[in-house]
Amino acid sequence: MTAPIRVLVCDDQVLIRTGLATIIDAQPDLAMVGECGDGRAVVDLAGRLHPDVVVMDVRMPVLDGIAATRLLAGAGVEAPVKVLVVTTFNLDEYVYQALRAGASGFLLKDAPPAQLLHGIRTVASGAALLDPEVTRQLVGRYAARIRPMDGAAPDRPLTPRELEVLRLIADGLSNSEIAATLRISQETVKTFVSRILTKLGLRDRVQAVVYAYRHGLAT
Incomplete structure (x- = not known):
């Protein structure tokens, strides 16, 4: 049997974090290896637990999700971890920054559980997760700003x-x-x-x- 995908969840809201963990842990091909509530903690935990995928919020205390993503998956990281950003749409600029920091994709927090699970599996496989409609709105909105x-x-x-x-x-x-x-x-x-x-x-x-x-x- 193939080993389950190891998932680490980072979100500063306990209710959301617990909900994500419950959904993930119920899947036979996924395994929750840990959870935490700030970016510094997720970097430390990832170094010890070696997750396949980190499900990352953006706005968090101590170290935000963008900075944490850069430390986990950014350019020059010796053993990069795949990061799936899960956030609210009104934080779209932060999501774009997270993608530049090295995230492999993003989902909205109101996405159905099946979409979250698909996202984790997709990112774990080495593919990127980009929702077409959100991509059009997200990157297109900031195109003028990010073009050199x-x-x-x-x-x-x-x-x-x-x-x-x-x-x-x-x-x-x-x-x-x-x-x-x-x-x-x-x-x-x-x-x-x-x-x-x-x-x-x-x-x-x-x-x-x-x-x-x-x-x-x-x-």
Whole structure:
């Protein structure tokens, strides 16, 4: 049997933290390894408990979720931990900052339990979790702010088709939606996505979205 996905939950609201832990622990393929209420504690616990996924709130005392995510999953971290940010939509700017800090995805706190569980499994598998509609509103809203003033071009230029796929990723489209838009197969889309990530040295689709907006490749 495959070992269960080890999950650590960090949220400063005890009721929410307990609810998340109850939902997660009821799944045979998931295992709660710990919970805590501030960013400093989650960094310390992650170092001891070695979770596969950290479910992270954004606004917390001592150390906020963005700073904690950067310490757990940011650039240069020797053994990065996958972080799934779970927050309220009115904190969308904080969510964007968390994605830049290294989070593998995000969900809203009012998401149904099935979506939370799917999110944990998706992030644990190495994939990114981006809800298309929320992505459009979140990143699009801050596009002007995050795009560099000098309009820097990519260091390793993509082919016209790869640029087209990258723009659609930045619009929040899933692989199936990209395939339908470009009238190509989903397997072909997966190949393009893989090439884009490799050429640009990106970890996942989250970083691809951020890259596209930072380099003026999306509107």
